[in-house]
Amino acid sequence: MPPKTARIPEPGDNGRAIELLQRHSLTTLVQQELERQIVDGKLAAGTKLNEANIAAELRVSRGPVREAFRALDQSGLVRTEKNRGVFVRQVTLEEAHEIYEVRAALDELIGRLAARRITAQQLARLKDIVKKMHAAARTLDSAAYYPLNIEFHEVLAEASGNAALIENYRRVVNELNLYRREVLARDSKSIPISARNHDDIVKAVAKGDSALAGKLLFDHVIDGRDRLARTLHPETAKGKK
Amino acid sequence: MPPKTARIPEPGDNGRAIELLQRHSLTTLVQQELERQIVDGKLAAGTKLNEANIAAELRVSRGPVREAFRALDQSGLVRTEKNRGVFVRQVTLEEAHEIYEVRAALDELIGRLAARRITAQQLARLKDIVKKMHAAARTLDSAAYYPLNIEFHEVLAEASGNAALIENYRRVVNELNLYRREVLARDSKSIPISARNHDDIVKAVAKGDSALAGKLLFDHVIDGRDRLARTLHPETAKGKK
DNA sequence: CGACAAATGATTGTTGACAATCTACCATAC
DNA sequence: GTATGGTAGATTGTCAACAATCATTTGTCG
Numbered sequence: 001m002p003p004k005t006a007r008i009p010e011p012g013d014n015g016r017a018i019e020l021l022q023r024h025s026l027t028t029l030v031q032q033e034l035e036r037q038i039v040d041g042k043l044a045a046g047t048k049l050n051e052a053n054i055a056a057e058l059r060v061s062r063g064p065v066r067e068a069f070r071a072l073d074q075s076g077l078v079r080t081e082k083n084r085g086v087f088v089r090q091v092t093l094e095e096a097h098e099i100y101e102v103r104a105a106l107d108e109l110i111g112r113l114a115a116r117r118i119t120a121q122q123l124a125r126l127k128d129i130v131k132k133m134h135a136a137a138r139t140l141d142s143a144a145y146y147p148l149n150i151e152f153h154e155v156l157a158e159a160s161g162n163a164a165l166i167e168n169y170r171r172v173v174n175e176l177n178l179y180r181r182e183v184l185a186r187d188s189k190s191i192p193i194s195a196r197n198h199d200d201i202v203k204a205v206a207k208g209d210s211a212l213a214g215k216l217l218f219d220h221v222i223d224g225r226d227r228l229a230r231t232l233h234p235e236t237a238k239g240k241k
Numbered sequence: 242m243p244p245k246t247a248r249i250p251e252p253g254d255n256g257r258a259i260e261l262l263q264r265h266s267l268t269t270l271v272q273q274e275l276e277r278q279i280v281d282g283k284l285a286a287g288t289k290l291n292e293a294n295i296a297a298e299l300r301v302s303r304g305p306v307r308e309a310f311r312a313l314d315q316s317g318l319v320r321t322e323k324n325r326g327v328f329v330r331q332v333t334l335e336e337a338h339e340i341y342e343v344r345a346a347l348d349e350l351i352g353r354l355a356a357r358r359i360t361a362q363q364l365a366r367l368k369d370i371v372k373k374m375h376a377a378a379r380t381l382d383s384a385a386y387y388p389l390n391i392e393f394h395e396v397l398a399e400a401s402g403n404a405a406l407i408e409n410y411r412r413v414v415n416e417l418n419l420y421r422r423e424v425l426a427r428d429s430k431s432i433p434i435s436a437r438n439h440d441d442i443v444k445a446v447a448k449g450d451s452a453l454a455g456k457l458l459f460d461h462v463i464d465g466r467d468r469l470a471r472t473l474h475p476e477t478a479k480g481k482k
Numbered sequence: 483c484g485a486c487a488a489a490t491g492a493t494t495g496t497t498g499a500c501a502a503t504c505t506a507c508c509a510t511a512c
Numbered sequence: 513g514t515a516t517g518g519t520a521g522a523t524t525g526t527c528a529a530c531a532a533t534c535a536t537t538t539g540t541c542g
Contacts (some may be wrong), residue, residue: 025524025526026526027311050493052493055327060314060526061526061527061528062494062527063527064525068493070309070315073312074315082494082496082533083495083533084535085493085494098403099405101350101354101403101406101518102409103348105347107351108346109343109346113342139531162342163336163339164336167344168343172409250499266494267495268495291523292523293523293524301497302496304495304497304498307524323503324503324523325503325504325523
């Protein structure tokens with residue numbers, strides 16, 4: 001009589017690789033590739049995406065490309081015009097203004113939850129990132145600062161322990177990248193301010209002060225938005241309520 | 242050199258109807274139809290969606306159906322398993338718990354913004370809805386109360402004046418409908434509490450008290466979540482922090 | 483010379499067919 | 513009787529061809 005030979009493939013198996021290959025269809029691969037190129041800025045905002053060309057480049061037929069377009073449309077990275085094609089989404093100043101508010105609300109929740117749930121390991125990572133941030137701030141090195149900023153908020157989001165929140169946060173940040181990309185380097189003056197903000201946020205989270213961490217993050221995002229807006233349009237910014 | 246003959250069709254045209262027909266491709270129509278059926282509950286959570294069957298029912302080929310699936314997948318209404326098909330998404334208790342928190346954060350922002358920007362007309366609509374709510378609450382008529390509740394929050398969202406926020410709000414609420422649908426009628430006891438909440442919210446918005454309106458809405462959503470959770474799982478709820 | 487109209491080329495929208503994969507059932511061996 | 517292996521049917525993944533629509537150019541008329 002054979003004993004229970006229920007074979008559960010242990011993780012670390014090569015079954016891991018098999019599973020990945022099985023889950024990825026051409027549609028998802030095309031989607032990921034296009035998303036990468038858009039977020040990285042290799043496909044500039046407003047660029048027209050030609051189905052046939054992309055299909056030829058990626059060596060697939062138009063079907064998977066079209067399906068990937070629908071997914072990207074829904075996630076806000078491209079906009080579709082019937083019989084005209086799909087274009088990398090242009091985010092106007094007004095839209096970005098609105099999206100920043102949404103991000104602020106999400107980040108506020110991230111702060112509140114992270115203050116309660118963050119692990120010692122995650123907190124150590126944050127402190128390490130902040131340390132590097134101050135180094136970059138001293139030389140106003142925006143090229144070094146920018147990825148640190150991304151990473152800081154990403155770690156914080158993960159520390160919230162809320163998968164739905166993380167997902168929404170990432171989508172919104174992706175949309176904002178479409179707006180922010182072109183104007184990154186211009187805003188080096190505000191780096192020291194931003195770096196100090198992160199200091200305070202880490203302290204609040206470390207203390208477990210949920211309300212304070214939330215409020216600091218909300219204000220941090222809104223301040224960043226307004227600094228960026230002033231950098232882009234110095235004349236119109238001051239009168240804005 | 243292209244002569245700038247930018248022809249702008251004036252609004253109020255009959256071009257309005259034409260424009261709608263021009264914008265809707267089969268893919269978008271299929272997407273809207275499926276979304277309607279899912280949110281209405283005609284397609285129960287977990288249902289397998291057969292490409293060929295749906296294509297036959299809607300008298301289109303499989304292509305547009307597949308594209309609609311990708312869009313619905315990205316918006317969280319269905320989940321896709323490679324070579325197995327797409328299924329109406331099942332939202333577990335834990336996921337719903339998380340999504341409710343995201344909704345609470347979005348609603349908090351809605352409250353803050355609406356308190357500043359709401360028009361007299363919108364405020365009148367809210368008061369009218371609340372009046373009807375109290376009528377439904379007196380008889381614990383959950384069938385009448387539910388659509389009023391939807392409408393109340395929809396009007397409030399529009400009053401926020403933030404298109405990106407409204408969009409995110411609707412997506413999250415759509416996801417929650419997948420969870421809430423099955424258990425609506427059970428929770429009639431908490432209707433009076435919910436109705437009083439709406440009273441307070443309207444007052445805060447009318448006063449223009451941004452912070453209070455936000456806090457009331459946040460708590461309102463979280464309270465609703467917890468009441469629903471207690472109704473579903475009376476035993477596990479009390480120990481929850 | 484400029485404006486309108488028709489035709490041409492390019493691109494998207496849709497469809498049906500083929501290939502790959504999974505599910506269910508049945509036969510066979512122990 | 514249970515378990516293993518294989519086969520048949522159904523379903524999804526991908527592709528290429530056809531139809532519809534849009535953009536551009538060319539030609540004609542005023």
